[in-house]
Amino acid sequence: MIRSSKGEFSSSTAIVTVSTGVLASNQIEFEPALPAPWRAAIEIERMSESDALDFILARLEKVLGSGIRDRVVTSSRTRWGCDPHVLGSYAAALPGRSDARTQLAATLGGRRLFAGEATSKAHYGFAHGAYLEGKAAAERVTAMLSS
Numbered sequence: 001m002i003r004s005s006k007g008e009f010s011s012s013t014a015i016v017t018v019s020t021g022v023l024a025s026n027q028i029e030f031e032p033a034l035p036a037p038w039r040a041a042i043e044i045e046r047m048s049e050s051d052a053l054d055f056i057l058a059r060l061e062k063v064l065g066s067g068i069r070d071r072v073v074t075s076s077r078t079r080w081g082c083d084p085h086v087l088g089s090y091a092a093a094l095p096g097r098s099d100a101r102t103q104l105a106a107t108l109g110g111r112r113l114f115a116g117e118a119t120s121k122a123h124y125g126f127a128h129g130a131y132l133e134g135k136a137a138a139e140r141v142t143a144m145l146s147s
Helices: 020-024 036-041 049-064 099-105 127-146
Strands: 002-004 007-009 014-016 112-114
Touching: 014 127, 036 099, 099 112, 112 127
Parallel strands: 014 112
Antiparallel strands: 002 007
């Protein structure tokens, strides 16, 4: 059963294509709850503007020297993480956790599929990765419903 502000819908399968930020925010309730491996695959980074700038400048200083701070006049970054409908721009696996993409792409309970750039091993972070993963999930659903 799928419940939304538009009503209730019944379906034997579902493809979930929201960002990992939306999944991590718990705005979507899953029954039964997502198993631990799926929850562990959902990673989100939240930094303030000043913390993000300090983070980047500290790394640039290691490569370019301490004078780099004086050369940075202004900075900006996207704020997709603040958009309540998106909560992030793309998924970033922690070092050593690229297997999280495979886990997130696995069919859950034989009926729920997750798709998007976060499930792509080759094209993560790109729109075409999201498209290809969505198409592959739709093909898996078609095969499941045909058998």
